[in-house]
Amino acid sequence: MKNSVVALATPPGISGLAVIRISGKESFSILRKFFYSKSEIEFSKGNRIYYGKIIYKNEIIDTVTASIFVAPNSYTGENIVEISCHGNSLLANKIIDIIIESGARFAEAGEFTRRAFLNGKIDLSQAEAIADLIHSVSNIGITTAAKQLEGKFSQKLKELRQKLLDVSSLLELELDFSEEGLDLVKKTTVRNQIIDSLKYCNSLIDLYTASEISRSGYYVGIAGYPNSGKSTLFNALLNRERAIVSNIPGTTRDYLEESIYKNGNKIIIADTAGIRDTIDTIEIEGIKFVESVIEKSNLVIVLNDSTISLNNSQKLLKSIKDKYPEKDVLLVQNKIDLSQIENISDICISAKNNIGIEELKDLIFKKSYESICGLSDVLINNRHRQLLINAVRHLKLALQSLDNDYGNEIIAYDLRTATKILGELTGETWNEEVLNNIFSRFCIGK
Ligand SMILES: Nc1nc2c(ncn2[C@@H]2O[C@H](COP(=O)(O)OP(=O)(O)OP(=O)(O)O)[C@@H](O)[C@H]2O)c(=O)[nH]1
Ligand SMILES: [Mg+2]
Incomplete structure (x- = not known):
């Protein structure tokens, strides 16, 4: 070849x-x-x-x-x-x-970067940073990927792994002197080291959602009963007539996705079919899509037709909150041009008359910014996340063994396993499958 x-x-x-x-x-x-x-x-x-x-x-x-x-x-x-x-x-x-x-x-796709890795120019997390630097749709994503590429994250991981290795080596060494009853390392030192490592790994796992948002955008799904004005709001947020609006309930069948940008942030907005009991098979398919949109949304807007009643969408709101307790769900009252609304804390808009739209847009962008502003020197992808979850599992086992006064060899075994798993993040250990997976997602020419 x-x-x-x-x-x-x-x-x-x-x-x-x-x-x-x-x-x-x-x-x-x-x-x-x-x-x-x-x-x-x-x-x-x-x-x-x-x-x-x-x-x-x-x-x-x-x-x-x-x-x-x-x-x-x-x-x-x-x-x-x-x-x-x-x-x-x-x-x-x-x-x-x-x-x-x-x-x-x-x-092949990613072959230049793959060669850079194999020739020791960069480690795996730096190679992944290059992909993120190319694909990120937010300013924070770009600056974070740039720091990751510089190697700050790799350095931190290296220090962490070294500390864990030091502790496990001392624990193992102690075994050799067990007859003399020598204490080479204090139990509290080991404990603190494990707890610090656990905290760090968990804080990285928590960055997964923010990292995904900075890579692909903040996803906002508009849900509601038929005719509440979802498509009208969708058009108003986009500032153009993209979706069909009509006074016939059940107008939107598929779901539509479009993006808006501001200050280096990307928002993806999805308009969905109105949710109701129906025997229309196409509409039923559309309503199934709503579920998938809600599932992938970072923010769900439940749009209520305030002319029917301010509480008209409570059942829908509750069912979304029950099913996705962690999700950010926002109730918005629409058609306020037709209803008398006073003293309510909900956000009030008229999608048709452009009342409150800029404020709603600002709020969405604020939420999107807040969702990623915690990122600092690494973007966590699914591969990292799985490895970190696995490392946490072994660190917890080590902690349990320590607290239960199990032998040093058992504690050291889990510490070494966690260290090895953390090494896979930067590619200290790797196999062809891992590399193929990472580099196939690169573009040709990178
Ligand atoms: N007066 C008034 N009418 C509105 C407002 N927003 C939407 N409408 C009207 O309400 C009707 C339904 O609007 P759509 O945007 O199609 O509603 P939808 O929620 O997308 O409806 P489906 O796709 O059928 O679920 C249309 O006649 C709109 O003009 C508003 O703020 N004020
Ligand atoms: Mg519609």
């Missing part, structure tokens, strides 16, 4: 420039086959940019720049060439074809 890989590093389409990246031992010899520059290319010296022409089979293809990075001082740790050509996909593809004919092969 060819060792050097090539891919387009920029999105396909029309743009000012397109960047094509080649990585591998043969990168420079491949470049020599089609790139002609007036200045002599010094392949022994990296971090240089050369201006020249791509000429292939006597045809001038493009005028480009080629950036040279010499192993190990490059993104992947290998020889890298980055060609910036004019931003036409057809042209970029033509150049990629030439590079493949000259000895490279197409890179």
Whole structure:
């Protein structure tokens, strides 16, 4: 199999420039086959940019720049060439074809970053930070991923693992001196260390939801009985006529999703079918969708038609709160242009007449910001979360063993297991399946 890989590093389409990246031992010899520059290319010296022409089979293809990075001082740790050509996909593809004919092969998704990991340039949590840096839809997500990439989280984990290893080593050493009854490590020291580690791991697990929101956006589902004005509110929040509005109950059948942005935060809003008893099979399908929307919502707005009664949606509100006790649910009174409302604490709007919409929007953005502002130096993904839950389980077992005066070897065993699991976060131990899973989610060219 060819060792050097090539891919387009920029999105396909029309743009000012397109960047094509080649990585591998043969990168420079491949470049020599089609790139002609007036200045002599010094392949022994990296971090240089050369201006020249791509000429292939006597045809001038493009005028480009080629950036040279010499192993190990490059993104992947290998020889890298980055060609910036004019931003036409057809042209970029033509150049990629030439590079493949000259000895490279197409890179797989995430292969550049995978090589960077395998060559020891970054650890696994840093590789994941790169994916998050590319995909995050919030400013906080971007700054957090940047810190994670810098290695702050990896450093903290390393220190934590070292402390746990120190404690377990002392516990094991003590066993060798059991006849002498030597106390090498105080029970309270071990206890405090385990409790601190538990706290840290649990605080990381708690960041999972915030991390997911910063990666993909804050999800707001609008639920309510038919005709309460959900689609009217949906349109008002988007500031355009996206959903069909009518005075016929059961207008919305599917659910609709659209996004709005403010100050580097993304909100996804979902309009749903009105919930009621019906024999209409399409409407029943729509009502089933409502359940899935509510389930994935970070905030559920229960929209009530205040002209019927202020308490008309209580049953729906209660059923959502009972089923999802942790969920943020907001009761909003609609159609206040038609009803006399005084002294109530609920949020009051008229979706049709744009009364209270800006305030509601502000509140949603405030909630979305608050949901992610606790992030600091790491974005927790599902892989991290599962590992952390497992580490917590072993730390708790160690604590129990300690409190029950079990032998040192039993306590040390669980501490070492927790340490090993924590090591998987940064990739101290890994297997092909884990790597395939992580890097398949990257884009080609990264
Ligand atoms: N007066 C008044 N009418 C409103 C207001 N909001 C919505 N309406 C009207 O209420 C009717 C129903 O509005 P929709 O937005 O279609 O209601 P919905 O909840 O999406 O209804 P379904 O999709 O059938 O569940 C329409 O005639 C709207 O014009 C409001 O604030 N004031
Ligand atoms: Mg509707």
